[in-house]
Amino acid sequence: MDMEEHIEELLRGVYDPELGINIVDLGLVYDIQYHNERIFIKMTLTTPGCPMHDTIVGGVKYVLKEKLETEDVEIDLVWEPKWSPEMIxxxxxxVLGIR
Structure with missing residues (x-):
């Protein structure tokens, strides 16, 4: 498993508290990069005004800093492409009971 795959697995531990599903399976994580012990995450939220913004972004930072013992985590929160349920x-x- 390479570092990007390991980071993705760690991000499966970060949940959208309203939906009860992790952010990877929810389709919120667009890109993971790891270079020279620096972590870069490109992600979105389900809506621009998501009330769980701080909780989710904070959870990403916390998990990566805690589990990988690094302070060099950058999150680029983007709105394009726009998230849609097809990304789940x-x-x-x-988990959500969607067919």
């Missing part, structure tokens, strides 16, 4: 993984759809 099969596992996520199963």
């Amino acid at each position: 993984s099969r596992e996520g759809k199963d």
Whole structure:
């Protein structure tokens, strides 16, 4: 497993508290990069005015800093492409009961 895959697995531990599904299966994580012990995450939220913004972004930073013992985590929160339910993984759809 390379570092980007390891980071993705760690991010499966960060949940959208309103939906009860992790941010990877929800389709919020667009890109993961790891270079020279620096972590870069490109992600979105379900809506620009998401009330869980601080909770979710804070959870990403906390998990990565805690588990990887680094302070060099950058999160780029983007709104394009716009998130849609089609981005939810099969596992996520199963959790939400979506067919």
